[in-house]
Amino acid sequence: MRIQRLEIHGFKSFADKVVLNFGEGISGIVGPNGCGKSNVVDALRWCMGEMSAKQLRGRAMNDIIFAGCDSRGPLGLAEVTITFNNDGNVPPQYAAYTEIAVTRRLHRDGTSEYLINKTPVRLRDITDLFLGTGVGTRAYSIIEQGRIGFIVSARPEDRRTIIEEVA
Amino acid sequence: MRIQRLEIHGFKSFADKVVLNFGEGISGIVGPNGCGKSNVVDALRWCMGEMSAKQLRGRAMNDIIFAGCDSRGPLGLAEVTITFNNDGNVPPQYAAYTEIAVTRRLHRDGTSEYLINKTPVRLRDITDLFLGTGVGTRAYSIIEQGRIGFIVSARPEDRRTIIEEVA
Amino acid sequence: SRDRFAEAFRAVNEMFQKVFPRLFRGGEARLELTDEENLLESGVEIVSQPPGKKLQSVSLLSGGEKALTATALVFAIFLIKPSPFCVLDEVDAPLDDANVNRFNEMLRDISKISQFIVITHNKLTMAESDRLYGITMEEPGLSKVVSVNLGSKVVVAAA
Amino acid sequence: SRDRFAEAFRAVNEMFQKVFPRLFRGGEARLELTDEENLLESGVEIVSQPPGKKLQSVSLLSGGEKALTATALVFAIFLIKPSPFCVLDEVDAPLDDANVNRFNEMLRDISKISQFIVITHNKLTMAESDRLYGITMEEPGLSKVVSVNLGSKVVVAAA
Numbered sequence: 237m238r239i240q241r242l243e244i245h246g247f248k249s250f251a252d253k254v255v256l257n258f259g260e261g262i263s264g265i266v267g268p269n270g271c272g273k274s275n276v277v278d279a280l281r282w283c284m285g286e287m288s289a290k291q292l293r294g295r296a297m298n299d300i301i302f303a304g305c306d307s308r309g310p311l312g313l314a315e316v317t318i319t320f321n322n323d324g325n326v327p328p329q330y331a332a333y334t335e336i337a338v339t340r341r342l343h344r345d346g347t348s349e350y351l352i353n354k355t356p357v358r359l360r361d362i363t364d365l366f367l368g369t370g371v372g373t374r375a376y377s378i379i380e381q382g383r384i385g386f387i388v389s390a391r392p393e394d395r396r397t398i399i400e401e402v403a
Numbered sequence: 404m405r406i407q408r409l410e411i412h413g414f415k416s417f418a419d420k421v422v423l424n425f426g427e428g429i430s431g432i433v434g435p436n437g438c439g440k441s442n443v444v445d446a447l448r449w450c451m452g453e454m455s456a457k458q459l460r461g462r463a464m465n466d467i468i469f470a471g472c473d474s475r476g477p478l479g480l481a482e483v484t485i486t487f488n489n490d491g492n493v494p495p496q497y498a499a500y501t502e503i504a505v506t507r508r509l510h511r512d513g514t515s516e517y518l519i520n521k522t523p524v525r526l527r528d529i530t531d532l533f534l535g536t537g538v539g540t541r542a543y544s545i546i547e548q549g550r551i552g553f554i555v556s557a558r559p560e561d562r563r564t565i566i567e568e569v570a
Numbered sequence: 571s572r573d574r575f576a577e578a579f580r581a582v583n584e585m586f587q588k589v590f591p592r593l594f595r596g597g598e599a600r601l602e603l604t605d606e607e608n609l610l611e612s613g614v615e616i617v618s619q620p621p622g623k624k625l626q627s628v629s630l631l632s633g634g635e636k637a638l639t640a641t642a643l644v645f646a647i648f649l650i651k652p653s654p655f656c657v658l659d660e661v662d663a664p665l666d667d668a669n670v671n672r673f674n675e676m677l678r679d680i681s682k683i684s685q686f687i688v689i690t691h692n693k694l695t696m697a698e699s700d701r702l703y704g705i706t707m708e709e710p711g712l713s714k715v716v717s718v719n720l721g722s723k724v725v726v727a728a729a
Numbered sequence: 730s731r732d733r734f735a736e737a738f739r740a741v742n743e744m745f746q747k748v749f750p751r752l753f754r755g756g757e758a759r760l761e762l763t764d765e766e767n768l769l770e771s772g773v774e775i776v777s778q779p780p781g782k783k784l785q786s787v788s789l790l791s792g793g794e795k796a797l798t799a800t801a802l803v804f805a806i807f808l809i810k811p812s813p814f815c816v817l818d819e820v821d822a823p824l825d826d827a828n829v830n831r832f833n834e835m836l837r838d839i840s841k842i843s844q845f846i847v848i849t850h851n852k853l854t855m856a857e858s859d860r861l862y863g864i865t866m867e868e869p870g871l872s873k874v875v876s877v878n879l880g881s882k883v884v885v886a887a888a
């Protein structure tokens with residue numbers, strides 16, 4: 237499933253809605269230190285079902301909702317939508333759609349919402365969808381900032397898991 | 404004690420003797436990946452009495468002796484000499500010298516030698532000299548490649564030790 | 571299962587041995603099992619020898635050599651079993667210009683297979699991208715996406 | 730002893746609060762004790778708030794912001810109790826151009842106190858050095874030191 241576009245609103249430093257259209261080939265993301273580039277990666281992981289705040293550099297999951305800045309107050313909702321092209325490699329119940337839009341929301345009171353093509357689903361349906369298509373669930377499809385060295389410095393038993401994901 | 408010069412011969416990738424004269428201010432060391440820049444830092448630490456091969460990226464201390472390359476066979480001896488200017492801040496027994504040269508050698512058979520101004524001494528005399536002058540022994544006087552982030556990601560009890568070194 | 575791991579290990583190892591000399595312009599590398607008798611639990615070691623250098627423990631490699639070795643393994647795994655997209659956050663940071671160019675040459679090739687999203691501060695890598703998104707914070711603390719003009723690459727990023 | 734730690738903590742904290750806004754062009758930071766009642770065992774926390782941003786856990790900071798925060802603390806410690814020399818190996822690697830310039834500006838100042846040895850791939854940092862040593866491997870695996878010509882900086886490095 238190719239990513240067609242990524243919409244981020246209220247997630248981390250994206251207080252205003254932002255849309256990124258990813259095409260074929262190489263999409264570069266650039267900007268100064270602290271401007272939000274790695275936050276885009278966090279948004280992808282979170283929308284795909286990341287449940288550990290620590291994996292998103294937070295201490296609690298609420299950390300990913302826009303907390304405010306000098307010019308804006310905090311928001312009460314974080315929402316990320318990834319829209320995929322159906323390139324044929326999807327579970328049967330979505331085979332009829334040309335696009336598959338996955339949305340995740342977190343409200344500051346702790347309530348979570350998950351949607352596929354605007355239909356409310358459970359977290360389980362989202363993770364199943366991704367597992368079925370192999371999108372993003374492999375340890376080697378997202379290499380986070382500073383992590384590339386870990387492959388070399390990892391213990392042999394930890395390095396094994398990367399090969400297991402290929403098996 | 405200011406470093407006047409650093410001489411490296413047979414240590415890691417320095418098969419031929421190399422001399423670096425460090426002056427006042429900022430000395431920059433540049434070159435492509437893998438050319439030996441961080442090895443210069445390892446040479447400094449080793450000469451100042453580093454006893455852990457792991458701290459020098461090795462598995463055993465013999466790893467720091469030139470192991471050979473396509474065009475050279477391995478060497479049997481690693482030697483590093485740091486020559487300091489006596490700026491007055493030295494232990495009394497060296498007060499008369501204008502320069503203080505500290506030499507460390509390791510032979511492939513495991514024999515170590517330590518010299519101060521060409522006089523054989525024990526490892527203890529070298530570490531005492533450095534402790535007395537505060538040269539290089541503080542955790543914050545050598546920041547190794549990739550380590551700057553550790554100060555922020557360290558546990559609070561580990562970060563404490565950096566402050567203790569100031570006390 | 572045991573056989574699936576053995577096959578995955580064999581395939582990745584074979585590809586790693588091809589990719590490494592491409593990125594290093596020579597030299598050799600391979601994966602090794604810590605326990606060949608016990609495939610269900612064996613760990614995986616990396617052996618890495620840049621061109622012209624003596625084979626030594628991988629810990630002695632430089633920062634850039636370690637990063638490029640790891641990148642060779644990631645690319646090898648990707649070539650055996652491509653994921654639909656791949657995100658690389660500043661993996662080129664420790665590389666010198668020559669190695670950044672080799673990295674980007676190979677990235678160009680494998681990006682024909684899948685989408686790549688590459689975060690970078692490096693101008694050579696930026697020049698290699700098919701499109702560029704600039705993230706800015708004109709208002710401190712508030713991220714916005716803007717068009718980035720780098721020669722021929724302009725992306726008007728507002729949807 | 731307890732009092733010496735308390736005094737070191739106080740002095741470093743005061744200096745850190747001055748150095749941080751210099752490197753970040755604003756914002757604030759400080760150190761905090763995890764256990765003010767038990768000075769002999771208390772840990773040390775870092776609180777870091779770049780200009781314009783909300784105060785949040787330091788883990789949420791970007792790679793570059795973390796590196797610059799750590800650099801501010803290292804410089805602060807150095808200013809309280811300078812070591813005769815200081816070696817920095819690629820600490821500018823995660824920084825963008827604007828931050829590299831601020832880093833080098835401050836480095837210029839504190840290099841009046843002690844010798845600094847700086848390893849870098851960054852051309853802005855090279856331009857700031859008083860002298861440059863180039864390390865090369867014409868024969869792979871064999872390090873040699875050469876003269877480096879960067880505008881007015883030439884170092885004939887053979888003794």
Ligand SMILES: Nc1ncnc2c1ncn2[C@@H]1O[C@H](COP(=O)(O)OP(=O)(O)OP(=O)(O)O)[C@@H](O)[C@H]1O
Nearest residue numbers: 248269270271272273274275301302303791792793
């Ligand atoms: N919930 C939140 N609300 C507001 N701002 C946030 C939130 N979470 C994180 N941030 C801010 O996002 C910034 C980090 O962004 P990010 O890691 O994406 O930077 P970056 O562009 O990758 O920078 P670098 O080039 O240094 O890696 C931090 O300054 C942090 O304060």
Ligand SMILES: Nc1ncnc2c1ncn2[C@@H]1O[C@H](COP(=O)(O)OP(=O)(O)OP(=O)(O)O)[C@@H](O)[C@H]1O
Nearest residue numbers: 415436437438439440441442468469470632633634
């Ligand atoms: N005992 C030894 N004999 C020969 N070569 C060695 C020895 N120990 C280390 N090396 C070589 O030194 C090289 C690493 O050098 P170093 O870490 O100084 O590189 P660097 O210039 O800092 O590169 P980078 O910019 O990537 O950090 C490795 O390629 C390693 O093979």
Ligand SMILES: [Mg+2]
Nearest residue numbers: 274381791792
């Ligand atoms: Mg980042």
Ligand SMILES: [Mg+2]
Nearest residue numbers: 441548632633
């Ligand atoms: Mg290095």
